[in-house]
Amino acid sequence: MTDLRTVVHVINEEKMIYxxxxxxxLQSSELGFTYDLDLVAGYDYIDTDNSNVQGFVEAKxxxxxxxxxxxxxxPLSESLGERLKEQGYTVIDISKYKIHESKLED
Known part of the structure; x- marks a missing residue:
């Protein structure tokens, strides 16, 4: 497992940011790679106790x-970008998204 040197964020059709x-x-006869995507935030109610306002909240x-x-x-038959698009992901600039702190207790 190797960490990426660059930071890439993507969003899917369910408004989940990874x-x-x-x-x-991959250890197979064909050259291949698996990429792990970790949830950063998703679209949900910011504070269900006080209002029905929705926005992006922390992964927890x-x-x-x-x-x-x-x-x-x-990679001999498709790029990472093509695969992301096939799976419903779009590369984003995370700085353009406001992510609210979770109101849940740990």
Whole structure:
């Protein structure tokens, strides 16, 4: 497992923001890599006790099943960008998104 040297954030159709964090080479006959995506934030109610205002909130507000994703890319036949698009992800500039602190207790 190798950490990426550059920081890449993506958003999916469910408005979940992930960071592409690590990759590893597949041990197969065809050249391939798997990329790990870690949840950074998702679109939800900011503070359900006080209002119905929605926005992006920290990853800890979400269930384990959405905390990560994995993509497999075969670079001889597709690029990482093509694979992201196929899976419904778009590369974003994270600085353009306001992520609110979680109101949940640890």
């Amino acid at each position: 960071k592409i964090s690590r990759y590893r080479e 507000n979400f269930i384990d099943e959405v905390q990560w994703d994995t993509l497999t890319v075969y």
